[in-house]
Amino acid sequence: MAQLRQLRQQIRSVQSTAKITRAQEMIATSRIVKAQQAMEASKPYAEQIVQALSALVSHHVGIDHPLLNEQPEDRRSAVLVITSDRGFAGGYNANVIREAEALMARLREQGREPVPYVVGNKGITWYRFRDREMVETWSGFSDRPTFPKAEEIGRRLAEDFLKTDENGGVGEIHVVYTEFVSMLTQQVQVRRLLPLEVVERDEAEAKVDVLPAYEFEPSAGAALDLLLPNYIESRIFHMLLQSAASEHAARRRAMKSATDNANELIGVYTRQMNQVRQAAITQEISEIVGGADALADSGGE
Amino acid sequence: MATLKVGLVSPEREVWSGEARMVVAQTVEGQLGIMPGHAPVLGVLLDGSEVKIEPADGGEWITAAVGSGFFSVADNEVSVLAEQAELGTEVDREHARQALSRAQSENDTVGERRARARLRAAGAEA
Numbered sequence: 001m002a003q004l005r006q007l008r009q010q011i012r013s014v015q016s017t018a019k020i021t022r023a024q025e026m027i028a029t030s031r032i033v034k035a036q037q038a039m040e041a042s043k044p045y046a047e048q049i050v051q052a053l054s055a056l057v058s059h060h061v062g063i064d065h066p067l068l069n070e071q072p073e074d075r076r077s078a079v080l081v082i083t084s085d086r087g088f089a090g091g092y093n094a095n096v097i098r099e100a101e102a103l104m105a106r107l108r109e110q111g112r113e114p115v116p117y118v119v120g121n122k123g124i125t126w127y128r129f130r131d132r133e134m135v136e137t138w139s140g141f142s143d144r145p146t147f148p149k150a151e152e153i154g155r156r157l158a159e160d161f162l163k164t165d166e167n168g169g170v171g172e173i174h175v176v177y178t179e180f181v182s183m184l185t186q187q188v189q190v191r192r193l194l195p196l197e198v199v200e201r202d203e204a205e206a207k208v209d210v211l212p213a214y215e216f217e218p219s220a221g222a223a224l225d226l227l228l229p230n231y232i233e234s235r236i237f238h239m240l241l242q243s244a245a246s247e248h249a250a251r252r253r254a255m256k257s258a259t260d261n262a263n264e265l266i267g268v269y270t271r272q273m274n275q276v277r278q279a280a281i282t283q284e285i286s287e288i289v290g291g292a293d294a295l296a297d298s299g300g301e
Numbered sequence: 302m303a304t305l306k307v308g309l310v311s312p313e314r315e316v317w318s319g320e321a322r323m324v325v326a327q328t329v330e331g332q333l334g335i336m337p338g339h340a341p342v343l344g345v346l347l348d349g350s351e352v353k354i355e356p357a358d359g360g361e362w363i364t365a366a367v368g369s370g371f372f373s374v375a376d377n378e379v380s381v382l383a384e385q386a387e388l389g390t391e392v393d394r395e396h397a398r399q400a401l402s403r404a405q406s407e408n409d410t411v412g413e414r415r416a417r418a419r420l421r422a423a424g425a426e427a
Contacts, residue, residue, distance in 0.1 A: 041314040048310060048380045052343060052373050147312040151384060214375070217328050217344030226345050226371055230384060237312050 004280065007273040011266055018262035024088060025255035028248045031143065032183065035245035038145075039180070042241060046234050053227055055214055066162055067228045068196050074164060074171025077112045078135070078157060079104055080193070082177040082239060083123030084247040085142040090254030092178065092186075092247055093122040099188045100176040107174075115170065119153070119240070135160070135168070145244055150237035157236075158229055161194050177239040178246035184253075186246035193235060196228070303337035304357040307379045309365055311386040316365060320357035324379050326372050327351065341375040349414030351422050352381055364389040366422040368415050385415065389422035397423065 081100045083093045104114040115135050118124050120142040127134050136156055141149050163169025173194040179187045216223050307324055309317040324335045327350035333342070346352075346367055354363040370383030397419040404412030 038313070042312055044308060044315050045310045045312045045382055048308070048373070048382050052371065052380075052382070055343065055373070147384065150312070214341045214343045214373070217333065217342055218330050222329075222345050223343055223371060226369065230369070230371075230382075233384070234312055 004273060004276050007269055007276065011269045011273065014262050014265050014269065018259050018266065021255045021258040021262065025252055025259060028252035028255060032245060032248040032252060035144075035180075035241065035248055039238075039241045039245060042234075042237060046238055049227065049231050049234050053231055056216075056220065056224055056227060065224055065228055067158065067194060067232070070195055071161075071171040074169060075112050076165050076170045077107050077114050078117055078160060078170040078173040079107075079114050080117045080153070080157065080173065080175040080177075080236075081119065081123050082175065082243045083118065083120035083126075083142070084243075085121040085139055087122060088254060089247055089251040090257075092250035092254075093120075093126070095188050096176055096178060097123060097126055099190055103174060103176060103190050112171075117153075117157070142240075143244055143247060145237065145240035147233075147237055150240055151233045154229065154233035154236045157194070158232055175236070175239055177243045178250075180242050180245035180249065183249055186249055191239075193232065196231075303377055305335065305337055305377050305379050307354055307381070309352065309354070309367075309381045309383075309386060311383055316386045316388060317354065317363060321354045321379070322357050323355040324372075324381075325353040326381065335374055335379055337377050339374050339377075341373075343373045344371060346370045346372060346381070346383060347414075348411055349416075349418045351418050352383075364422040364424075366392065366415070366418040387419060387422070389424060392419045392423035394420065394423050 079100055081096060083096050087093070100116070104116075107114040116127060116132065118127060118134050118137045119139070121139045124134070124137045124139060138149065138153060157173050160169050161171075161173055165171070172192060175189075175191050175193050177189055177191075179189045181187055304320040304322060305324060307317070307319060307321045308315065322336070326333055326335070326344065327347045328344045329347055333344060335342075346369070348369045350367060352365050352367050352372075354365075356363060365386055365388050367381065367383035367387075368385030370381065370386070372379060372381040397416050401413060401416035401420065404410075404416055
């Protein structure tokens with residue numbers, strides 16, 4: 001009889017787990033929509049800034065800005081790793097960290113020294129647990145990034161990029177983040193953020209073949225000084241938004257399969273429990289019949 | 302009469318877009334009024350200033366407070382891109398006043414200018 005009670009208890013516990021994962025799944029589903037809307041809302045700005053930048057660059061061929069220059073003398077490379085704050089998202093964080101580690105190994109082979117900058121609690125604890133040094137960490141906004149946060153990260157990275165190795169600066173900046181391809185597919189991406197590569201031909205540029213001859217107010221240099229950092233921040237914001245949407249999608253998938261597994265388990269346990277109960281009943285009946293038979297046998301004589 | 306196609310965007314959303322007769326923006330060197338047929342310009346906005354838009358439908362002037370950003374004019378299209386942008390009607394005055402006093406106590410001139418611009422855009426005393 002003890003086994004029956006055990007099974008009942010197990011079913012109850014799996015049921016409550018299923019309830020939790022189901023709720024998590026639904027929360028994640030609704031947040032994906034919000035994250036997608038945020039991505040959509042950030043598009044006009046990103047497009048405009050690319051257009052303005054290409055206008056600026058195409059009119060001033062001899063363009064020169066510290067953020068565009070390679071710094072071969074700096075051997076340190078920053079790697080910005082974008083992870084989530086919370087777990088329960090399947091392989092989301094593991095994938096990002098694996099790519100980041102592979103990138104760092106590649107950089108080391110090239111004789112560079114990778115230094116991590118980490119976004120998101122999960123990445124921070126991963127590096128801290130392994131006693132690895134992190135230059136800077138940010139957390140608390142991975143599921144709902146705001147622009148001021150992207151600005152903060154962008155400022156810090158651009159600042160470090162302009163410093164030399166001796167002062168804790170870096171020679172290039174890579175970002176590892178997760179691109180939201182669709183609800184079902186998210187891909188870890190590795191991109192070099194700085195130094196910027198000026199020639200980036202995409203559809204937006206192809207459409208506007210002849211860019212108007214802009215005047216600059218107050219000057220082209222001042223416009224570039226402002227545009228480049230803003231562009232970097234907008235790129236980082238884009239990556240944060242992509243990662244947030246991916247995080248929710250990964251969490252939704254992980255929670256969906258957890259719920260499915262729990263329901264399957266409940267089915268298995270229920271069948272086992274029924275079997276045990278039926279066996280007990282059968283045994284009771286045969287005991288009663290046997291007892292009655294024995295009584296009849298002894299009383300009849 | 303030709304009109305301007307105006308888009309006022311921040312990284313997080315499109316703050317305002319539509320047709321307009323005139324746009325007034327402030328650069329480091331002073332105010333700039335843009336009307337249809339204006340020559341192409343790419344200008345840096347004064348951090349913590351106002352952008353004013355006169356809608357083509359004859360409605361009231363729209364005022365927005367903007368932070369760090371720029372604007373571009375070409376082919377009767379005006380795009381104002383600012384990292385912080387808020388319509389005057391959306392400004393939370395109480396919040397802006399707090400931001401102003403905080404910026405004043407910390408000697409944060411940019412923060413102070415931004416807070417003042419928000420209050421001015423909201424039509425409150427700054």
